[in-house]
Amino acid sequence: MPSEDLLRRYADVMLDVGLDLRPGRTVAIDAQIEHAPLARLLAEGAYRRGARYVDVWYWDPHPKRSRLLHADAATLHEVPAWLARRYEALAEAPDGGCLIRIAGDPDADLLSDVDPERAGRDRMPWVPARNDAQTHMLVEWTIGCCPTPGWAERVLGEPDVEELWSLVAHLMRLDEPDPVAAWRARMAELRRRCEQLDALGLETIRFEGPGTDLSVGLPEDHRWLTVELVSRRGVRHVVNLPSEEVATSPDPTRAEGVVRSTRPLALGGTVVRDLELRFEGGRIVDVAAATGADVVRAHVAQDPGAGRLGEVALVDGSSRVAASRRLFFDTLLDENAACHLAWGSGIPEARAGHDPSSGASLSDLGLNASSTHTDFMVGGPGVTVTGRDRAGREHLLLAGERWMLAAP
Numbered sequence: 001m002p003s004e005d006l007l008r009r010y011a012d013v014m015l016d017v018g019l020d021l022r023p024g025r026t027v028a029i030d031a032q033i034e035h036a037p038l039a040r041l042l043a044e045g046a047y048r049r050g051a052r053y054v055d056v057w058y059w060d061p062h063p064k065r066s067r068l069l070h071a072d073a074a075t076l077h078e079v080p081a082w083l084a085r086r087y088e089a090l091a092e093a094p095d096g097g098c099l100i101r102i103a104g105d106p107d108a109d110l111l112s113d114v115d116p117e118r119a120g121r122d123r124m125p126w127v128p129a130r131n132d133a134q135t136h137m138l139v140e141w142t143i144g145c146c147p148t149p150g151w152a153e154r155v156l157g158e159p160d161v162e163e164l165w166s167l168v169a170h171l172m173r174l175d176e177p178d179p180v181a182a183w184r185a186r187m188a189e190l191r192r193r194c195e196q197l198d199a200l201g202l203e204t205i206r207f208e209g210p211g212t213d214l215s216v217g218l219p220e221d222h223r224w225l226t227v228e229l230v231s232r233r234g235v236r237h238v239v240n241l242p243s244e245e246v247a248t249s250p251d252p253t254r255a256e257g258v259v260r261s262t263r264p265l266a267l268g269g270t271v272v273r274d275l276e277l278r279f280e281g282g283r284i285v286d287v288a289a290a291t292g293a294d295v296v297r298a299h300v301a302q303d304p305g306a307g308r309l310g311e312v313a314l315v316d317g318s319s320r321v322a323a324s325r326r327l328f329f330d331t332l333l334d335e336n337a338a339c340h341l342a343w344g345s346g347i348p349e350a351r352a353g354h355d356p357s358s359g360a361s362l363s364d365l366g367l368n369a370s371s372t373h374t375d376f377m378v379g380g381p382g383v384t385v386t387g388r389d390r391a392g393r394e395h396l397l398l399a400g401e402r403w404m405l406a407a408p
Contacts, residue, residue, distance in 0.1 A: 002165040007038060009174045010144070011045040013241060014100060017183045018142030020237045023050025024095035025140075028086065030125065031102040033058050035146040042100055052095055057086070059125045061110055061269060068114045068122055076121035077302075084129035091138035096233050099133065099141040103332045106150035111269030119270055120298020126268070128371040134239070135345050135362070135373070137231045144172075144241050145332050154329050171242045171320050171333065187228050187238065193246045193314075194224035196405045200395055202387040205250075205312055207259060207339070209383035211276060216312050216341075217254025219366060220390070223352045224248045230349070244319035244336040249350035252308040252368035253282040262338055263377040266329045270295045275376060277343075283307050284343065300343055305370030311342035315379060317401030331375050339379025339398065344372035 015021045027046045031039040036058070043054040068076065090097035111119050133139050147168055149159035156163055169175055176182035202222075207214045227243040230236050261275035272292030277284050284307040287297045300307040313335070317323065321337040328334050346367030348354050354365065362369040379385070385398040396404045 002162065002169070004041075006165070006169060006174060007041050008045070009179055010038065010169075010172060011041045013172060013174070013179050013183060014042060014142060014144050015045050015049060016180050017238050018144065018241050019098050019100070019140045020235050021046060021049045021051065021098060021140075022096070022235065024052050025098045026090060026093035026095070027051050027054045027098045027100065028090050029054065029056045029100045029102070031056060031058055031146070032104075032106060032148075033060055034106045034148040034150075035102045035104065038102060038144075038146045052093070055086075061107065064122060064124055064269070065110055065114065068111065068118050073118060073121070076118060077123075079124065079127055083127050087127060087129040087133045091133045097133075097139040099130070099139050101141070101143040102146050103143055103330055104145040104148055104151050105266060105269075105330060106148040108151070108154055108266040108269070108271055108329050112271070114269075116270065116292065116294035117298055119268065120295040123268060123302075123372070126372070131345065131371060131373065136348065137229060140231045140233070140235050140237045142237060142239050142241060143332055145330060151330070155326060167324060167326065171324065173242070173320075183238065183241070187226055190226040190244070190246055191228070193403070193405075194226060197224040197246065197248075197387075197397075200387060201389050202395070203390045204254075204388045205397075206386045206388070207378055207383060208386070209260075209262075209380070211260030212258065212378065212383065214255065214257040214259040214279065214378075216309065217251040218248065219251050219351075221352045222248045222250075222350055225347065225349055240332060240336075242321060242333070242336055244321060245313040245315045245340075247311055247313035247347070247350070249346035249367050250309050250312050251282070251366070252305070252310070252346070255279040255282045255309050259341065259378050261376050261378060262380040262383065263327060263334050264329060265292070265374075265376045266331065267292060267295055267299070267374065271329065272296055282309070299372060299374060303371050305368045306344055306372050308343065308368045308370075309341055310344045310346040310368040310370065310373055311340075311375065313340050313342075313375075314385060314398060315339050316398060316403040318403065322401060334377055335375045338377040339383065339385060340375045340377045342373050342375040344368070344370040344374055
């Protein structure tokens with residue numbers, strides 16, 4: 001494990017940048033058993049900042065494997081009501097609720113020998129009520145990661161947790177004199193990119209590269225966002241750490257063509273490799289992959305919106321994650337190394353003028369509505385991203401990993 005000083009610096013970033021934690025908040029922490037040292041320091045830091053109560057839920061994926069092997073297939077989609085109630089109650093907490101999720105799968109291939117069709121039915125530890133609380137900003141929330149021996153072996157080829165922690169510390173800017181100030185500055189840079197993109201008034205985004213030629217339509221009133229969002233209680237916070245992206249929500253009816261993933265996708269205990277999706281009329285109509293195709297098919301079939309896009313995000317080579325040239329087998333990090341798309345629910349804040357306190361549904365906003373939101377990586381050195389504005393003019397946005405718009 002890293003030094004306690006490093007863990008405390010990490011906890012400070014998660015609590016002060018990720019949540020902007022206010023006194024009186026109820027805090028829920030979702031972690032795996034191997035993440036306990038970080039979860040405990042987060043709980044201590046939250047109480048030091050005046051938290052009302054901190055609840056830590058530890059997830060163990062091995063009982064999930066047992067469920068998938070032995071339970072009645074008709075029950076695999078079920079989520080216990082008491083878990084849903086946890087997130088509903090968090091959103092209703094008297095002085096407000098906050099949620100921290102810790103990523104870093106200790107065993108990304110745990111379900112590799114499980115029937116993929118069965119594996120695709122069980123989304124746990126994904127809980128729809130948690131997705132609702134996050135999507136509609138009912139709580140302040142953030143996601144970070146915690147290295148483990150199993151994850152280190154996957155990334156580095158050996159269970160060198162210290163080395164993986166060294167990598168994560170750099171990606172999290174913990175090697176800066178003031179990590180919190182460093183993140184404030186990085187988010188300001190990304191906001192300026194959003195302003196550049198908003199000024200273009202784009203109507204479509206096109207991805208072109210090996211195996212990829214995909215056009216994605218954008219609503220007229222879309223806007224570009226960082227992951228620094230505002231909760232219904234008016235608190236600005238950063239929902240993913242690290243984060244290097246600018247993103248928006250597309251028109252869910254306007255995606256045409258084919259896209260090939262550029263990085264493996266760790267999806268609930270299954271690693272999906274060489275994923276290829278074909279879109280017609282905004283909907284995924286064909287799924288192919290070297291491994292995990294059936295798991296993806298089950299994911300995108302789980303509800304009417306699961307097979308449509310909810311997010312399009314741009315990432316360039318200035319990202320520390322991209323510059324590391326590492327494959328992390330964890331979406332939190334890998335999505336910040338490359339442009340990515342997400343099937344599933346849209347982002348309400350991607351509508352210009354959206355008021356988080358309005359209670360407007362995703363459908364009301366013309367966004368894709370789904371119980372899922374799954375990011376997959378589509379950018380890289382061989383991929384070009386072009387935008388077309390409403391006057392038909394084309395704008396080169398990314399050539400490989402280079403941001404092509406002039407600095408404002």
